[in-house]
Amino acid sequence: MSVRTERRSRGPLIVLPAALWLILFFTLPLLIVVAISLVERGRAGGVKLPLVFTLEYYQRLVDPLYLGIFWSSIRIGLIVTGACVLVGYPMALFISRVAPGRRNAVLLLVMIPFWTNFLVRTYAMKLLLSAEGVVNNLLVGARLVDAPLNLLFNNFAVILGLVYGYLPFAVLPMYTSIEKFDLTLVEAAADLGANLRRAFLRIMLPLTAPGIVASVILVFVPVVGAFITPDIMGGGKVEMIGTLINRQFGVARNWPFGSAMSLALMAMVVVGVVYYLRTSQEGERPL
Amino acid sequence: MSDYAVELIGVSKSFPTSKGEQIAAVDRISLSIKHGEFFSLLGPSGCGKTTTLRMIAGFELPTEGEIRILGESMGETPPYQRRVNIVFQNYALFPHMTVYGNVAFGLEMDKIPSPEIRERVTEALRLVRLPGMEDRRPKQLSGGQQQRVALARALVKRPAVLLLDEPLGALDLKLRKEMQLELKHIQAEVGITFIYVTHDQEEALTMSDRIAVMSEGQVLQLGTAAEIYESPLSRFVADFIGETNFLDGELETVRDGLATVLVDGTLRLSAGSAASDLRRGQPIILTVRPEKISLHSRQLDGAVAGQIEELVYIGTDTRYQVRVSEGSRLVVRVQNSGSADQAGFRQGDRVYLTWDPAVARILVR
Numbered sequence A: 001m002s003v004r005t006e007r008r009s010r011g012p013l014i015v016l017p018a019a020l021w022l023i024l025f026f027t028l029p030l031l032i033v034v035a036i037s038l039v040e041r042g043r044a045g046g047v048k049l050p051l052v053f054t055l056e057y058y059q060r061l062v063d064p065l066y067l068g069i070f071w072s073s074i075r076i077g078l079i080v081t082g083a084c085v086l087v088g089y090p091m092a093l094f095i096s097r098v099a100p101g102r103r104n105a106v107l108l109l110v111m112i113p114f115w116t117n118f119l120v121r122t123y124a125m126k127l128l129l130s131a132e133g134v135v136n137n138l139l140v141g142a143r144l145v146d147a148p149l150n151l152l153f154n155n156f157a158v159i160l161g162l163v164y165g166y167l168p169f170a171v172l173p174m175y176t177s178i179e180k181f182d183l184t185l186v187e188a189a190a191d192l193g194a195n196l197r198r199a200f201l202r203i204m205l206p207l208t209a210p211g212i213v214a215s216v217i218l219v220f221v222p223v224v225g226a227f228i229t230p231d232i233m234g235g236g237k238v239e240m241i242g243t244l245i246n247r248q249f250g251v252a253r254n255w256p257f258g259s260a261m262s263l264a265l266m267a268m269v270v271v272g273v274v275y276y277l278r279t280s281q282e283g284e285r286p287l
Numbered sequence B: 001m002s003d004y005a006v007e008l009i010g011v012s013k014s015f016p017t018s019k020g021e022q023i024a025a026v027d028r029i030s031l032s033i034k035h036g037e038f039f040s041l042l043g044p045s046g047c048g049k050t051t052t053l054r055m056i057a058g059f060e061l062p063t064e065g066e067i068r069i070l071g072e073s074m075g076e077t078p079p080y081q082r083r084v085n086i087v088f089q090n091y092a093l094f095p096h097m098t099v100y101g102n103v104a105f106g107l108e109m110d111k112i113p114s115p116e117i118r119e120r121v122t123e124a125l126r127l128v129r130l131p132g133m134e135d136r137r138p139k140q141l142s143g144g145q146q147q148r149v150a151l152a153r154a155l156v157k158r159p160a161v162l163l164l165d166e167p168l169g170a171l172d173l174k175l176r177k178e179m180q181l182e183l184k185h186i187q188a189e190v191g192i193t194f195i196y197v198t199h200d201q202e203e204a205l206t207m208s209d210r211i212a213v214m215s216e217g218q219v220l221q222l223g224t225a226a227e228i229y230e231s232p233l234s235r236f237v238a239d240f241i242g243e244t245n246f247l248d249g250e251l252e253t254v255r256d257g258l259a260t261v262l263v264d265g266t267l268r269l270s271a272g273s274a275a276s277d278l279r280r281g282q283p284i285i286l287t288v289r290p291e292k293i294s295l296h297s298r299q300l301d302g303a304v305a306g307q308i309e310e311l312v313y314i315g316t317d318t319r320y321q322v323r324v325s326e327g328s329r330l331v332v333r334v335q336n337s338g339s340a341d342q343a344g345f346r347q348g349d350r351v352y353l354t355w356d357p358a359v360a361r362i363l364v365r
């Protein structure tokens, strides 16, 4: 964004490629999705020809069944985001405290999972948690449990998979904020009578909040719409918006309904993020 | 109540280096700082001043020794339970809070009722001459003003001891001079013990009741400004505090506290001796401050003859470099008081130098 606004002064020609890109790969597809959501479905997928206008698919969205799935997706999104922030913040703090010479190496460790295909990593997680997997074998072997636990195909498995997949997205923005944070401020707070908890809450947390806000958005937005992880880790038993949309364009062959659902998800995320940014910026005002 | 505000008893602090060794940032320091004293830790960068201060504040724990505040042994007492406050070198103001928020922070932590907080913050801002700045953010203030906020934030807590780590280091010269006087006034007004860290010897001399001169983690000399300036006990201290001359020589005789020194095998000089256990023939250093030497155009009894090699006019004084023997030069500072007798020397002139033997010091080499 900022790059584009800076360059605007150099004349409209220079933004042309970016504008074309945006129109071609964002605005146009979005308009097509809107269009599809407003016409009747075709028998074998696609849309019925000639086009027949309808609002039917939007009306179907408020069906309690789908509302329930929306709600549970949001809930999973919130839990995963919360877990990523809670685990990622200490990780980011730790990385920022590593000696500068070794810091890039540690950051690289955070990024290494990206070198492996997301699908492969998710299947690996599934193998770990399966009835014959490493985790259950260890638990049974150590006689902590009598029979293998059901670790797969439930909300827990999906949440675990998503936290694992999206943790790096949470760590990096928080690292950027924490790295800029001057730790003498915590000492100053301690000197003025604040114990560690209060020094953190009053000084470090508000000053590293921009990183947390960025992490929350970066994790929450893709997680609410995730479909690969819930599909694999949930084994078809855990329904999320993403899996639902995926099914409409696949086996259900209901493109208009899938489109309406995508747009609803998008609207929800945009409204949520704008509201969240507003309130989190208010929190940063002087006391 | 104890006799001292702060006592350091054989305090050391080592840090591990990257190679796995330990380096002693502070090496067996013992100090007793009196109530209401303006006490300075003076030394070059890296000599362990900040580390000493941080141990008193509780941010670092000594690897050895004991720290007492108001007679109470600190052990591992955390910073927020010590009755000391610190003014950081970079001020460490909270950027997301206003000036008021910054100064009130410490009182809020103590759960002081808010009407009293308001009163005390206002009073503290008046003390540092920053009234009416309550709603500004630190970024909207000049360096000098930020410095005052940092001071108010610490003083508002009414600590037993205020620690200041090169608080004026970032200010320009004029402002620094002003703040030096103001800090002295503030200290007199609040009566709090100040422990002041600086590498600026002039600053330490002007402000302090007592000074500890540090080098490589150790206290080399402890005393009032006059004691340290007039009677340095080591070459390092003499050199670090003010300007001075050093002449290498051998001790010839010591009689009635007066030593005779042979410099360059030809020059026979006398000086008040520092140590009593000096031997004849022992290699020593004679030191005498430039402003203690007088220049004469005529030969006087006991005067050292020399030739002016260089002179620099520096306003109040003129600074002469005089060659007194093949290998030795002395710097002489003469006040430009208008007396024609002394102002008239020129480069190449033959001159005669005298000084009161009592002001020259003998240091062991």
Ligand SMILES: Nc1ncnc2c1ncn2[C@@H]1O[C@H](COP(=O)(O)OP(=O)(O)O)[C@@H](O)[C@H]1O
Residues within 6 Å of the ligand: B015, B016, B024, B025, B043, B044, B045, B046, B047, B048, B049, B050, B051, B052
């Ligand atoms: N946290 C630390 N880790 C390792 N070495 C340190 C640390 N703090 C200080 N030192 C070392 O201790 C010595 C004294 O430092 P410091 O007390 O900051 O000196 P000063 O304030 O007099 O400039 C220096 O050599 C410094 O590199």
Ligand SMILES: [Mg+2]
Residues within 6 Å of the ligand: B046, B049, B050, B051
């Ligand atoms: Mg320092």
